[in-house]
Amino acid sequence: MHLTEGEKRVALEQTGNILESYSRERGNLIPILQQVQEKLGYVPLVAMEEVARHLGIPPVDVYSVATFYNQFRLIPPGKHQIKVCMGTACHMKGGNIILDCWKRRLGIDVNEVTPDREFSLERVACVGCCTMAPVTVIDEEVHGKVTPTRVDGLLFSFGVKIPKGQQKEGEAVEQQ
Amino acid sequence: MNSSSIVAETFAKLQQKSRTAWQSLRDRPLILVGTATCGRAAGALEILKVIKEELEKHGIDAQVLEVGCMGHCYAEPLVTVYKPGFPPISYGYVTEGIAGRLVQDFLGGDDPCLEFALAALETNDMVPALTDFPRGMIEKPIILDKCGLIDPEQIEHYIALGGYAAQARALTREPEWVVEEIKASGLRGRGGAGFPTGRKWETCRLAPGEKKYVICNADEGDPGAFMDRAILESNPHEVLEGLAIAAYAVGARQGYFYIRAEYPLAVERVKKAIEQARQAGLLGTNILGSGFSFDVDVFQGSGAFVCGEETALIASMEGEPGLPRHRPPFPATAGLRGRPTVINNVKTLAYVPHIIERGAQWFRETGTAGSPGTAVFALAGKVINTGLAEVPMGTTLRQLVYDVGSGIPKGKSFKAVQIGGPSGGCLPEAALDMPIDFDSLSQAGAMMGSGGMVILDEDDCMVEIARFFLDFTQKESCGKCTMCRLGTRQMLDILEAITKGQGKPGDIELLLELAEDVKAGSLCGLGKTAPNPVLSTIRYFRDEYEAHIKERRCPALMCQELIAYYILPEKCERSCDACVGSCPVEAIYTNEDRVKVIDQQKCVKCASCLEACPPQYKAVVKLSPPELVAERGRKV
Ligand SMILES: Cc1cc2nc3c(=O)[nH]c(=O)nc-3n(C[C@H](O)[C@H](O)[C@H](O)COP(=O)(O)O)c2cc1C
Ligand code: SF4
Ligand code: SF4
Ligand code: FES
Numbered sequence: 001m002h003l004t005e006g007e008k009r010v011a012l013e014q015t016g017n018i019l020e021s022y023s024r025e026r027g028n029l030i031p032i033l034q035q036v037q038e039k040l041g042y043v044p045l046v047a048m049e050e051v052a053r054h055l056g057i058p059p060v061d062v063y064s065v066a067t068f069y070n071q072f073r074l075i076p077p078g079k080h081q082i083k084v085c086m087g088t089a090c091h092m093k094g095g096n097i098i099l100d101c102w103k104r105r106l107g108i109d110v111n112e113v114t115p116d117r118e119f120s121l122e123r124v125a126c127v128g129c130c131t132m133a134p135v136t137v138i139d140e141e142v143h144g145k146v147t148p149t150r151v152d153g154l155l156f157s158f159g160v161k162i163p164k165g166q167q168k169e170g171e172a173v174e175q176q
Numbered sequence: 177m178n179s180s181s182i183v184a185e186t187f188a189k190l191q192q193k194s195r196t197a198w199q200s201l202r203d204r205p206l207i208l209v210g211t212a213t214c215g216r217a218a219g220a221l222e223i224l225k226v227i228k229e230e231l232e233k234h235g236i237d238a239q240v241l242e243v244g245c246m247g248h249c250y251a252e253p254l255v256t257v258y259k260p261g262f263p264p265i266s267y268g269y270v271t272e273g274i275a276g277r278l279v280q281d282f283l284g285g286d287d288p289c290l291e292f293a294l295a296a297l298e299t300n301d302m303v304p305a306l307t308d309f310p311r312g313m314i315e316k317p318i319i320l321d322k323c324g325l326i327d328p329e330q331i332e333h334y335i336a337l338g339g340y341a342a343q344a345r346a347l348t349r350e351p352e353w354v355v356e357e358i359k360a361s362g363l364r365g366r367g368g369a370g371f372p373t374g375r376k377w378e379t380c381r382l383a384p385g386e387k388k389y390v391i392c393n394a395d396e397g398d399p400g401a402f403m404d405r406a407i408l409e410s411n412p413h414e415v416l417e418g419l420a421i422a423a424y425a426v427g428a429r430q431g432y433f434y435i436r437a438e439y440p441l442a443v444e445r446v447k448k449a450i451e452q453a454r455q456a457g458l459l460g461t462n463i464l465g466s467g468f469s470f471d472v473d474v475f476q477g478s479g480a481f482v483c484g485e486e487t488a489l490i491a492s493m494e495g496e497p498g499l500p501r502h503r504p505p506f507p508a509t510a511g512l513r514g515r516p517t518v519i520n521n522v523k524t525l526a527y528v529p530h531i532i533e534r535g536a537q538w539f540r541e542t543g544t545a546g547s548p549g550t551a552v553f554a555l556a557g558k559v560i561n562t563g564l565a566e567v568p569m570g571t572t573l574r575q576l577v578y579d580v581g582s583g584i585p586k587g588k589s590f591k592a593v594q595i596g597g598p599s600g601g602c603l604p605e606a607a608l609d610m611p612i613d614f615d616s617l618s619q620a621g622a623m624m625g626s627g628g629m630v631i632l633d634e635d636d637c638m639v640e641i642a643r644f645f646l647d648f649t650q651k652e653s654c655g656k657c658t659m660c661r662l663g664t665r666q667m668l669d670i671l672e673a674i675t676k677g678q679g680k681p682g683d684i685e686l687l688l689e690l691a692e693d694v695k696a697g698s699l700c701g702l703g704k705t706a707p708n709p710v711l712s713t714i715r716y717f718r719d720e721y722e723a724h725i726k727e728r729r730c731p732a733l734m735c736q737e738l739i740a741y742y743i744l745p746e747k748c749e750r751s752c753d754a755c756v757g758s759c760p761v762e763a764i765y766t767n768e769d770r771v772k773v774i775d776q777q778k779c780v781k782c783a784s785c786l787e788a789c790p791p792q793y794k795a796v797v798k799l800s801p802p803e804l805v806a807e808r809g810r811k812v
Contacts, residue, residue, distance in 0.1 A: 027513075029495030030478055034437075055495075068497035068654075069478035071437045087399030088594065088630045089556035091644050096736075097782050101760065104780070125481070125648070126399035127438050128406075129217045130556035130630075131249035131563055140440070142217035148760050148784045 007076075008046050014039045015047040019054045026055055029065055033072060042073040078113045078120035080158060082106075085135040087126030093133040099123065101151040102136070105160075118158075180348040182465035187344035190456060191335055198336030205238035205283050206258040210324055212245035212409040213441055214402075214563075218252035226272045227255070230279035238283055244410020246324030247564035251294055254324070257282060265303055268294035297325075310579040311561070316542060318550050319526040320566045323410035328445050331452040334413040340458055342529035346421050347466040354425040355381055358528065360536035362548040367393055367484075367521030368599065368625045368701070370547070370614035373528075376518060379508040380426040383516035388428040391493075391512065391519045392419050394435040394442065395477050395484035398597030399648060401628030403552045404522040406564055408435070408442035411526075412449035416472065418525030420459065421532060423470045426518050431472040434489055437479050447474055481598075481652035485700050486511075486519045488654065499654050500700035523552055523627075543569035547613035557594075557630035560585050574608040577631055588633040591732075592716070596625025598645045598652075599705030601712025602638060621712040623705065637734035638717040639724055642710045643671040649706040659697025663690055664706050671710070676737040677801070679725035684714060733798040736781050740802035743785075745771045747795035755796060758788035776805060 003011070018035045022028045029051070036047050043066050052059040066072045084090075084099045103109060106119050113120040129135050132144025136154070143154065209215070209224045224242065231238055248254060251268030257278060258264045265288060267278065274292050281287040288302070295312075296303040306312045317323075326333035334340070346354050359374025380388060392415060396404040408415060419431050435443050450472050453459040461469040480498045482488045488498040490512050511517025527549060531539045540548045547569040556562050559581035567576065573593060577583065584590050592602040595612075601622035603610075610616055614624050632641065650664040667690050670683050691707035698704045714721060723729045730738040743755070743764075750770040763778035764785060772795075774785070786796040799805055 026495040027493060030492060031475070034476060034478065065495065065497055069480050069492075071477075071479035088597070088628070088641075088644065089400050091399075092557055092630060092632065092636055092641070094783065100780065101782065104760070124438060125397070125479075126401070127213070128396075128402035129214050130400055130402055130554065131214055131252075132217045133556065135217070142213065144217045147787065148782045149758065152760065 003044060003046075008044070011040055011044045011047050012050060015050045019050065022054070024055055026057060029055060029057075029062065030069070033062075033066055037072060040076075042076050044074070075113065076117070078117050080119050080139055081122065082119055083122045083124045083127075083137040085125075085127050085129075085133070085137070086123045087130060087133075089130035089133040090126070090135050095134040097148070098134050098136060098146050098151065101148045105151060105155055179466050183344055183347045186457065186464045187340070190458075191341070194332035194335035197330075197332040201239055201241075202258070202260075205236075205260070207238055207240045207278075207283075208243045208256040208258075208325070209240065210245055210252065210254040211242040212406060213439075214245055214249040214406070215252045215254065216441075220253040222272065223253045223255065223270050223275045226275045227279060230276050231283075234280060234284050236279060236283050238279075241327045242329075243326060244323050244328050245406045245564065247320060247406070247566075248294065248561070249563035250561045254294070256297065256324075257288075259283060259288075262288055263300035263302060263305075264297040265290075266294045266297060266306075267292045311565070311582075314567055314571060314575050314579050315565055316550055316568050317566045318530050318542070319407065319414065319523060320410075320552065320564065322414070323407065323564075326411065328410055328412055329448050329452075331413060331449070331456055334411065335456075338533065339413055339529070340417055342532035343417050343420050343424075343458065344464060346424055346532050347464060347468060351381065351425050351427060354421060354532065357532060357536050358425070361531045361539040362536075363524065363527055363531060363539065364547060364614060365521055366523035366527075366552070366627070368596070368623065370624060373520065373524055376508050376520075377422065377425050379506070380428075380516045380518045383509045385516050387430075387513075387515045388426055389512045389515055389517040390419055390423045390426065390428045390431040391489070391517060392431070392433045392522060392525055393484065393486070393489065393519050394433055394439070394446075394522050395489065396436055396439075396522070396626065397481035397484045397652075398599075398626045398628045400554070400556055400594070400597055400630045401626040402554045402556075403564060403627050405436075405439050405442050406554075407522055407526055407552075408439070409445055412442075412446045413453065414526045414529060415522050416446070416449050416453055416459075418520075418528035419472065420453075420463075420470055421528050422518055422520065422525060424468055426516070428518070429470055431470065432493070432512075433472065433474045434477060434483075434493065435474060436477045443474060443476060450474070480654075481648075482654045482700070482702050485702060488700070489519065490517070497654070499656050500702075502699065521626075544611065544613045546615050551612065551624070551627060553627045553629045555581050555629050555631065558584050558588065558633040558636070559631040569613040570611040572609050572611055573603065576612075576629070577608070581631065584631070584633050588635065590631070591634055591636060592632045592638065594630040594632060594641060594709070595628070596623035596708075597628045598649045599623050599701060599708055600625045600628075601708045602632070602641065602716065603712070604716040606716075621708065621715055623708065635732055635734060637675075637730050637732040638713040638720045639671065639675055639730075640732075640734050642713040643668070643675050645709040646671055646706065649702060653702060653706075657698045657700075657703055659694045660699075660703030660706065663694035663697065664703070666690055667694070667707065667710060674721065674724045675730075675735045677724065677728040677735075679721075681725065683725060684718065684721055688714065728801045730800045733800050735800075738802065739781070739798045739800045740776060740805045741774050741779055741781060741783070741785060742797055742799050742805050742808065743772050743774055743789075744795050744797060745769070747793055748772050749790075749793050749795070752790065752793065754788045754790055755785035758784040760784060776802075 048062045052062045256266045295306040299305045363373045364370040483498040487501040492498040507517045561582045789796040
């Protein structure tokens with residue numbers, strides 16, 4: 001994914017601000033990356049290079065940490081982040097069916113963003129609400145006991161209309 | 177005055193102040209709303225809002241508190257009402273309507289709305305109490321005792337109910353006494369392996385070095401476990417006190433909470449707890465005037481399961497990828513930044529104040545000789561009362577599933593219980609009467625693990641669950657050991673083929689062989705235990721594997737590729753349209769006999785029609801193997 005010059009500038013600026021409050025110890029690497037992600041929603045390459053310079057380590061070290069941990073996103077997320085729980089309880093209660101529904105409705109795969117950048121889709125391992133399985137988390141709000149119909153309903157609440165009788169399997173609904 | 181009496185006196189003042197604050201809550205009606213993550217997912221924040229609005233509207237003077245999780249997650253949102261003249265009563269499945277009635281009729285009038293009551297919190301002659309139910313007789317809350325009854329964000333509540341007294345007590349004794357007491361209690365680590373906590377502390381205490389650390393492991397990565405989250409959200413001070421006592425015992429001046437990224441509310445509440453403890457003089461320099469100094473920070477994990485392993489956890493705190501290291505040296509002698517470090521699980525630390533307060537002997541009175549104390553389980557899956565339960569070690573699985581969990585929903589039959597997450601195993605019906613403790617579980621091929629317990633019924637496929645766990649461990653393998661990285665991949669490929677009906681004769685034997693190799697060739701617990709779910713399901717449910725391989729059939733009707741949805745023409749009510757509207761891909765059409773038919777080419781197997789078909793018809797069924805649909809079609 002290509003970042004615009006504007007996005008790069010914002011990323012650098014924000015990263016710079018964050019780095020000011022951290023000493024140059026390697027142990028700060030993960031907290032810094034977390035801060036960057038919290039501010040920007042993701043960790044762009046330019047930010048990683050900046051962090052490497054600050055800590056005095058090769059950029060590849062930063063890159064290897066950012067890619068090792070599941071939490072870090074390397075591309076900007078959608079405006080709404082949809083995370084489908086794939087923990088044990090959710091899986092046994094049909095979590096994969098729910099994930100398929102989201103994929104079908106959004107027309108994207110896991111770890112992708114819709115072309116209009118409205119939605120991104122991720123899987124998470126257990127958010128600790130197993131008693132409400134299957135669970136989908138949208139923008140930090142936990143939705144329990146999700147069904148395929150509920151998926152449509154939730155999308156509807158974000159203004160996405162699912163035209164009846166038109167969509168074919170795997171086809172994006174809103175954004176063409 | 178010597179330092180012991182300074183500590184005692186300072187703490188007594190703190191206690192007095194807290195008790196006054198706690199007592200003042202009882203002057204007027206008090207409403208507790210459970211707003212841990214489970215409650216929030218069920219809508220507790222809306223209930224909280226309604227209650228506040230209603231109180232305002234009716235001009236009723238009552239106090240409203242947000243509390244944590246009482247363990248009855250199945251009945252969320254949960255509200256508890258204390259009204260002078262009545263026993264404290266908990267209400268379950270609270271809707272906005274019920275919340276309104278509680279305010280108007282119970283607080284405004286004198287009708288306790290018993291039709292919505294779950295149970296009373298104390299015995300009385302009006303409402304059955306929690307302890308009157310079979311569940312209440314089996315449960316023995318030690319570390320969950322205050323969860324859901326106090327506001328986790330108010331340190332006074334915890335102190336008023338006896339909190340931090342153990343820390344104050346420990347500070348008046350020698351650190352060696354604390355270590356001895358924990359050793360004598362027989363406390364074993366609740367993070368999975370059950371290592372004796374006292375011995376770990378002693379090693380760290382005796383390790384040479386000025387600087388030492390203590391870390392609370394709150395990474396809780398097992399997908400299906402939520403005990404640690406619930407404790408941190410409901411009573412963070414208990415764990416913080418345990419950590420401070422550990423620090424005093426081993427001689428550490430700095431501690432950390434390592435909390436999973438997926439638990440934002442736990443992070444927030446722990447941070448608040450640390451701040452409050454600092455202000456109360458229970459953390460920081462010269463704690464309670466004892467001369468002992470200790471402080472705590474929070475480190476957030478970044479979503480890697482392997483970082484629950486202690487050496488990987490340390491690596492990630494040092495800014496490295498979370499790769500486990502060889503042990504020995506164990507962290508207790510060379511851990512974080514090379515210094516002696518004690519790492520304990522959330523629950524392990526939560527027991528510590530109770531043991532210091534009431535004594536090692538008291539702790540040993542509960543549980544079994546080899547595993548003293550209680551075990552906290554998170555019940556999920558196909559069980560009626562999902563939630564948290566704390567029971568003495570040695571309780572049987574049957575008691576847990578049927579008495580605590582109230583059995584299997586929808587009249588289905590029990591098939592297995594998956595214990596210990598990705599490192600654990602599946603135990604069949606025959607194991608239900610086994611008393612659970614660290615040793616009996618590993619003998620049966622499972623593991624205590626973290627305490628996650630997922631109950632499976634006849635609709636759950638055992639090959640699929642083995643595949644699920646292996647898929648998880650395979651993705652989470654850090655990649656350092658070849659066997660763990662590639663052996664699990666190969667096992668997963670075989671399992672995937674089996675669940676798709678492409679299994680071959682000899683696959684089971686190959687899986688068993690690979691399992692041994694992966695166990696032997698892996699450095700850390702992740703790889704060493706990854707094959708367990710496969711091994712235990714083959715051991716107890718081999719016939720299911722064989723049905724998949726030989727007949728291309730999934731007996732539990734779960735494996736997507738081996739089933740088809742089918743509408744029984746003789747049962748379809750013809751004029752009913754329920755399934756048609758429910759189908760997200762318009763796969764259901766009406767044939768010339770006005771019977772509904774599923775277009776198998778279009779069907780994405782989402783189960784919506786099965787749910788939608790009214791229970792009096794039950795016309796939608798699953799068939800396995802899918803070829804049965806064509807066969808039926810010919811017969812008609
Ligand atoms: C792959 C793996 C994951 C682990 N995850 C956790 C965890 O989430 N929480 C935990 O307390 N211990 C976990 N452990 C166990 C820790 O390594 C360590 O034994 C434990 O935190 C020690 O605490 P205890 O003595 O109180 O049990 C894990 C171990 C392995 C091998
Ligand atoms: S056993 Fe697996 S997770 Fe553990 S160190 Fe080896 S490769 Fe990494
Ligand atoms: S299983 Fe789902 S996709 Fe298939 S026919 Fe039923 S509702 Fe439609
Ligand atoms: S498995 Fe989905 S919340 Fe735990």
